[in-house]
Amino acid sequence: MLYFSKLKLVTIYFIIVFLSLFSFVNFIENEDNILLSKKVNLGLDLQGGSYLLLEVDSQPAIKQKLQNKLLNLRKALKNEKIKYKNLRLQNETINFQLSENDIQRFDDFFLNKENSINAYYNRYRSYEMDYFTTDLGASFPTKDLVTITYSKFGLIELKNSILDDSLEIVRRRVDEVGTKEPTILRRGNDRILIELPGLDDPNRIKNLLGKTANLTFRLISEEEDDFGSELLFFEDDTTQLRVSKRVVMSGDNLTNARPRFDNLNNETVVSFTLDRVGAKKFGRVTTKNIGKKLAIIMDNKIISAPVIRDAILGGNGQISGNFTFQSATDFALLLRSGALPAPLNIIEERTVGPDLGEDSIKAGAISLVIGFLLVIGYMLFKYKLLGIIADLALIVNLILLLGILTILEATLTLPGIAGIILTVGMAVDANVLIFERIKEEMKTEKSNIHAFDMGYKKAQSAILDANITTLISAIILFFLGSGPVKGFAVTLGIGICTTLFCAYFFARHLSSIYVMKNKDKQIII
Amino acid sequence: MIFKVSKDIKFSYFYKKLNILSSILIIFSILVLLFKGLNLGVDFKGGTLIELRTESSITTIAEIRQSFLQMNLGDVAVKKFGKENDYLVKIEITKSNDENFIKSINDKLSADLGSAVDFRRVENVGPKVSKELLRAGLLAISLSLAAMLFYIWIRFEWQFSLGAVIALIHDVIITVGIFSFLAYEVNLSIVAAVLTIVGYSMNDTVVIFDRIRENLKKYSKMSITEISDLSTNQTLSRTLITSVTTLLALFSIYIFGGAILKGFSFAMILGVIIGTYSSIFIATPVLNYTKVNQKTILKENTENN
Numbered sequence A: 001m002l003y004f005s006k007l008k009l010v011t012i013y014f015i016i017v018f019l020s021l022f023s024f025v026n027f028i029e030n031e032d033n034i035l036l037s038k039k040v041n042l043g044l045d046l047q048g049g050s051y052l053l054l055e056v057d058s059q060p061a062i063k064q065k066l067q068n069k070l071l072n073l074r075k076a077l078k079n080e081k082i083k084y085k086n087l088r089l090q091n092e093t094i095n096f097q098l099s100e101n102d103i104q105r106f107d108d109f110f111l112n113k114e115n116s117i118n119a120y121y122n123r124y125r126s127y128e129m130d131y132f133t134t135d136l137g138a139s140f141p142t143k144d145l146v147t148i149t150y151s152k153f154g155l156i157e158l159k160n161s162i163l164d165d166s167l168e169i170v171r172r173r174v175d176e177v178g179t180k181e182p183t184i185l186r187r188g189n190d191r192i193l194i195e196l197p198g199l200d201d202p203n204r205i206k207n208l209l210g211k212t213a214n215l216t217f218r219l220i221s222e223e224e225d226d227f228g229s230e231l232l233f234f235e236d237d238t239t240q241l242r243v244s245k246r247v248v249m250s251g252d253n254l255t256n257a258r259p260r261f262d263n264l265n266n267e268t269v270v271s272f273t274l275d276r277v278g279a280k281k282f283g284r285v286t287t288k289n290i291g292k293k294l295a296i297i298m299d300n301k302i303i304s305a306p307v308i309r310d311a312i313l314g315g316n317g318q319i320s321g322n323f324t325f326q327s328a329t330d331f332a333l334l335l336r337s338g339a340l341p342a343p344l345n346i347i348e349e350r351t352v353g354p355d356l357g358e359d360s361i362k363a364g365a366i367s368l369v370i371g372f373l374l375v376i377g378y379m380l381f382k383y384k385l386l387g388i389i390a391d392l393a394l395i396v397n398l399i400l401l402l403g404i405l406t407i408l409e410a411t412l413t414l415p416g417i418a419g420i421i422l423t424v425g426m427a428v429d430a431n432v433l434i435f436e437r438i439k440e441e442m443k444t445e446k447s448n449i450h451a452f453d454m455g456y457k458k459a460q461s462a463i464l465d466a467n468i469t470t471l472i473s474a475i476i477l478f479f480l481g482s483g484p485v486k487g488f489a490v491t492l493g494i495g496i497c498t499t500l501f502c503a504y505f506f507a508r509h510l511s512s513i514y515v516m517k518n519k520d521k522q523i524i525i
Numbered sequence B: 001m002i003f004k005v006s007k008d009i010k011f012s013y014f015y016k017k018l019n020i021l022s023s024i025l026i027i028f029s030i031l032v033l034l035f036k037g038l039n040l041g042v043d044f045k046g047g048t049l050i051e052l053r054t055e056s057s058i059t060t061i062a063e064i065r066q067s068f069l070q071m072n073l074g075d076v077a078v079k080k081f082g083k084e085n086d087y088l089v090k091i092e093i094t095k096s097n098d099e100n101f102i103k104s105i106n107d108k109l110s111a112d113l114g115s116a117v118d119f120r121r122v123e124n125v126g127p128k129v130s131k132e133l134l135r136a137g138l139l140a141i142s143l144s145l146a147a148m149l150f151y152i153w154i155r156f157e158w159q160f161s162l163g164a165v166i167a168l169i170h171d172v173i174i175t176v177g178i179f180s181f182l183a184y185e186v187n188l189s190i191v192a193a194v195l196t197i198v199g200y201s202m203n204d205t206v207v208i209f210d211r212i213r214e215n216l217k218k219y220s221k222m223s224i225t226e227i228s229d230l231s232t233n234q235t236l237s238r239t240l241i242t243s244v245t246t247l248l249a250l251f252s253i254y255i256f257g258g259a260i261l262k263g264f265s266f267a268m269i270l271g272v273i274i275g276t277y278s279s280i281f282i283a284t285p286v287l288n289y290t291k292v293n294q295k296t297i298l299k300e301n302t303e304n305n
Helices: A004-027 A060-078 A100-110 A152-177 A201-207 A275-287 A325-337 A354-407 A413-445 A448-480 A484-516 B013-034 B060-071 B101-114 B127-154 B159-182 B188-218 B224-256 B257-289 B294-304
Strands: A049-056 A084-092 A091-100 A127-136 A145-151 A181-186 A192-197 A215-219 A229-234 A240-244 A254-262 A267-274 A294-298 A301-304 A316-322 A345-350 B047-054 B076-080 B086-092 B117-125
Touching: A004 A354, A004 B117, A049 A100, A049 A152, A049 A201, A060 A084, A060 A145, A091 A100, A091 A181, A091 A215, A091 A325, A100 A145, A100 B294, A127 B013, A152 A181, A152 A192, A152 A201, A152 A325, A192 A201, A201 A345, A215 A240, A215 A275, A254 A316, A254 B101, A254 B159, A267 A275, A267 A325, A294 A413, A294 B257, A301 A316, A316 A325, A316 A484, A345 A354, A345 B127, A354 A413, A354 A484, A354 B117, A354 B257, A413 A448, A413 B188, A413 B224, A448 A484, A448 B127, A448 B188, A484 B188, B013 B159, B013 B224, B013 B257, B047 B076, B047 B101, B060 B076, B060 B086, B060 B117, B101 B117, B117 B127, B127 B159, B127 B188, B159 B188, B159 B257, B188 B294, B224 B257
Parallel strands: A229 A301
Antiparallel strands: A049 A192, A049 A345, A084 A091, A091 A145, A127 A145, A181 A192, A215 A294, A229 A240, A254 A267, A267 A316, A294 A301, A345 B117, B047 B086, B047 B117, B076 B086
């Protein structure tokens, strides 16, 4: 166990030097060099920032889709000359009654791969929609109730597309706010994870993400009928206005929006530009309705309802609505980024202020240094000369650990620092096991070299078993833990690997040099 | 020398008595857990956690609690946290969708206290997420116990596996029991600590088991009781030195690592002490009770060949 071939030694020391280089990179301020650009990232708990987990509420979007399906189905059934009754939407299903004789015809139509309302996914070999029939019982002996729902795969496809679209809009909104290096990831099939380093106050982002930003222009209704119109509130107000349900134009037709100061009325407004289709539509509506009020509505709240004074033909307009410059900026940003396909709910939020992060780094560093010194001192006290070997191994161990973290560009969190300190405490274990074993061998063995050799050999299985068990814990924690705790699993796990390397290669080589030089002297451990 | 222990302690002499003590502790822990429950943090219970720093040092906990109670936020818990003017507030309500929720709390609190309040950390966990986190935490702990059971079973024999896992369950239940008894908060980092304790305790047990296996092969005439005493003595100095270095590191985190790591390092300190004890007095006796002998080991060898 004490003999090392030249090649082995070169490899061992090459690995140590190579990883040390990466580890020292962290202390050099140099961003130009590509090779040296890797660094350990600080977690949000150390550098401060916001973590948000959003859940897409796809229910409204699914209902909307079903509503469209229902309209198409009505048309299609008419074309196919299938007689139906009571076609309506009910809790995410489309229901209607059908004569028993028509079921087969409906089935043929519905499962035709070319039909327009029920897409066939070749990928899953499955349809978008499922249907089933229920016997209506004695009261309707010849009729069956048909219920159409999204199939398993149809729902997956729909939710996926809603999530993808939402992700895109969220990305646009967050990017426009201009925080540094935001991370936006999809999680599962209905969640979006956002990490905003350095962001102290997430209110503005939350505000922007909390809005679907569905913009519509609708005329004020003069008649009080609940079918064609509805009562809507003004924003930040209790007054209501009856607006038509017919949408004159929506935010989809907007190509640009900017906050602007209107010198004429001495207020901040948002000016917008429409695309060709939008401009045409807008021109037509404003020409026809001069003197009437046009409500500008965002997410079912009226922003303002100005009177149309002139026809607006150029495709440019402006929205006023008690804006401050900040709120006008955000309103314009929402218009530019487009509407979310579904509302987002924030289901988890963690924000750490930058000064707390700094305090945490300081506390982590202090406890690392103190823990390190205590362990090093204790090993020197227990093992004297061999203690130096164990301590050197510990120092190299830390350098390697940092080097690997750097290469992986891992994220260092506060629990991660705790993992490093814990590694310091547990890393010496491998060398303790070996030294204790050597001590025992010395009692019966006359040759120092032989005693060292046997010590290393016999301690091996215990060291491996002992470290693998801790590694198993770290791996499980890595996969099931979240956020900062994951950082702990990473440093603990890598720490175990570097510990094994240091004890079995680096420290063993040092020990072999030591025992070769002292092979005839008495060694006291 | 601190640990100049004589090498022939009859550990087996204490097995029965300490096993009874451990059983009592476990029963006590379970009772405390059943009747008192755990003080779950927002990670697992949902709600809002605010770490705040006040500007004036004359603020009292009572003032802060009074101010929060007026806001009608459900259950409110206020405690000191770390430095002089730092407090930790837990409230039942989440309202994470209301972007003005946190700001309005800050405004009201600042007004009530008559000075600016700095929110250093805000954590807001909805009920759905907290349930998932709790499930993931429990799953992680059970999974690691199962993995250890399996690993030791592969490397040793079922008697060893049984002993190791009984010791692990002992460690986990008593550690969690102490947390329940002291009403210390259980959050994500405590789960991490428990998992690490499982790894550490296992680590300790494996070293003794490894030596027992070796000695079983070497001495065919010795009884398992003598073998376990011998093996425990042979590995004792290593067991103690490693526990000391690990505890040195942990106490360093506990004392200097800041308030956030206090719970984590406290759980780890408990775990290391209990884990060291259980390797010697829980895991090893199981080998005696299951009457492990040389044949158990040799059978393993012939199977492997």
